Amino acid sequence: ELSPEEQQFNDLIAADSRIEPRDWMPEAYRKSLVRQISQHAHSEIIGMQPESNWITRAPSLKRKAILIAKVQDEAGHGLYLYSAAQTLGTSRDDMTDALIAGKARYSSIFNYPTPTWADMGSIGWLVDGAAICNQVPLCRASYGPYGRAMVRICKEESFHQRQGFEILLELMQGTEAQRQMAQESVNRWYWPALMMFGPPDDDSPNSAQSMKWKIKRHSNDELRQRFVNMLVPQAAVLGVTLPDPDLRWNDETQMYDLGEIDWTEFHEVLAGRGPANAQRLQRRRDAHDEGRWVREAAAAYAVKIAARKKN
Ligand code: 3HC
Numbered sequence: 141e142l143s144p145e146e147q148q149f150n151d152l153i154a155a156d157s158r159i160e161p162r163d164w165m166p167e168a169y170r171k172s173l174v175r176q177i178s179q180h181a182h183s184e185i186i187g188m189q190p191e192s193n194w195i196t197r198a199p200s201l202k203r204k205a206i207l208i209a210k211v212q213d214e215a216g217h218g219l220y221l222y223s224a225a226q227t228l229g230t231s232r233d234d235m236t237d238a239l240i241a242g243k244a245r246y247s248s249i250f251n252y253p254t255p256t257w258a259d260m261g262s263i264g265w266l267v268d269g270a271a272i273c274n275q276v277p278l279c280r281a282s283y284g285p286y287g288r289a290m291v292r293i294c295k296e297e298s299f300h301q302r303q304g305f306e307i308l309l310e311l312m313q314g315t316e317a318q319r320q321m322a323q324e325s326v327n328r329w330y331w332p333a334l335m336m337f338g339p340p341d342d343d344s345p346n347s348a349q350s351m352k353w354k355i356k357r358h359s360n361d362e363l364r365q366r367f368v369n370m371l372v373p374q375a376a377v378l379g380v381t382l383p384d385p386d387l388r389w390n391d392e393t394q395m396y397d398l399g400e401i402d403w404t405e406f407h408e409v410l411a412g413r414g415p416a417n418a419q420r421l422q423r424r425r426d427a428h429d430e431g432r433w434v435r436e437a438a439a440a441y442a443v444k445i446a447a448r449k450k451n
Contacts, residue, residue, distance in 0.1 A: 153354055158284035161227040169353055172346065173283050174228050176355065178235045181221035182246035184214045185239075186420050190254045191263060199257060206303050207260060213296045220292060224285040240425055248406060249336045251414030258311055258318075258325035264304015265374070266326070266333040272297045273367040274337060277357035286355075305374065312379045319379075326375075327383045334398070335406045337364040343403075368396050 142150070145164035152159055159165055188211045195211065198204035222232055238244040249267050254260070275297060279290040311322040338344055338360035350356035358366075368387070375382050386399030408414060 153282055153352075156280075156354065157282075158287065159282050160284045168349075169283075170228050172350065172353070173286065173355065174225055174230045176346075176350075177221055177225040177228075177286055178230065178238070179245045179247075181218045181225060181235065182239050182244050183250065184218035184221060186246045186250045186424060187267075188214045189420055189423055190250055190252070190416075191260060193254050194257060194260050197257070198260075203260075203307070210264070210300050210303065213300065217289075217293045217296070220289040221286075224283075224289045227285045236428065240421075240428055242412065242421055245410070247336055248409040248414065249332050251409050251417045251420060252328070252332055253416050256321050256325055258308065258321040259329070261304050261307030261311060261322060262325040262329040264300050264302075265308055265378075266304075266329045266371075267336070268297050268300040268304060269371065270333045270336045270367050272301055273363050273370070277363070278355075280354070280357055282354040305378070308378050308380065322378075323380055326380045330383050331401060331405075332409075334364055334368070334401055335409075337361075337367070339403065339406065340401075365395055365398070368398055372396055 146166070149159065149163065149165055149169075152163070159169070191207055191211050191214075195204060195207050198207055222235060225235060226232060235244070239246070249270075254263070272294060275290050275294050279287050279294060281287040281290065308322050308326070311318040338347075341347060341359045341361045344360050347356055347359055351359070371382065372387070384399040386397065388397055389395075390397045409417065412418075
């Protein structure tokens with residue numbers, strides 16, 4: 141026999157309505173949202189590092205300005221998402237402490253290095269392109285604060301994706317050396333970008349329940365397929381080759397058949413043994429230590445303001 145609150149929750153989900161912070165919700169729903177939204181926020185913050193590696197070395201003032209704007213956007217995305225997670229009762233300190241302690245997940249994709257400028261193009265075109273495929277459906281997530289954060293984030297992501305595509309297009313219309321740099325970068329980022337969508341559907345423990353709760357609207361494989369279908373014609377415009385020899389159009393399914401993804405690599409990266417996991421965490425820890433004085437000053441200032449209001 142369902143309690144009236146549980147019935148009300150189920151009715152809201154069934155009617156495709158929003159669950160708001162003050163609504164009753166099953167503890168498991170709350171827990172899974174804190175899990176996903178905090179990981180999403182961590183991804184945005186760690187995701188600033190690969191690109192910030194090129195802010196001081198961008199090839200022109202225009203590229204430098206665009207890259208600074210993009211990295212700044214990602215900090216903002218992290219802020220919206222940490223705030224959305226806090227409406228579920230977790231605190232910013234708890235989430236930050238978990239990340240600093242190496243106990244929190246963040247997207248596997250940010251554990252890869254960015255050795256060339258072309259990586260700024262591949263990250264925009266492939267990583268932000270994949271992020272858009274994953275985030276547009278999340279605008280309709282049943283939890284209000286999460287869905288609404290996604291609407292704002294998706295608007296900014298499309299600029300991120302466009303500028304990445306444009307960097308690669310410019311390189312592919314450049315010298316032979318620039319064309320090779322672009323192709324070599326796409327070769328490194330293509331498969332890790334497909335892994336961003338998560339494990340195959342038959343190995344995705346959270347999907348079934350997440351889809352029942354209308355948090356996840358499409359399965360991992362469905363979104364991965366949608367991304368590749370979108371990518372192939374864009375690769376043709378760029379003149380780059382996607383590094384999957386088994387990629388081919390399937391007339392029957394009207395979709396592209398993909399080659400095998402190396403899930404061992406995926407699990408290695410998730411276990412902290414990716415190419416740049418240690419460096420990313422260390423940089424985040426250093427930033428936390430270097431920023432301690434700002435947090436202390438802000439807290440002291442807040443106490444002063446509160447005391448002044450009282451008198
Ligand atoms: N990186 C790290 N961990 C991953 C992962 C990835 N690419 N894909 C899956 N996982 C983890 C899951 O978190 C889960 O572990 P957990 O139970 O400890 O959380 C486990 O692997 C099994 O995966 P499931 O498919 O069962 O998990 P989900 O149902 O949560 O699906 C997801 C995974 C599709 C990533 C989902 O969590 C999601 O949509 N998250 C929000 C989107 C997100 O985080 N995107 C990161 C993009 S980065 C970004 O947006 C920055 C951009 O601006 C550049």
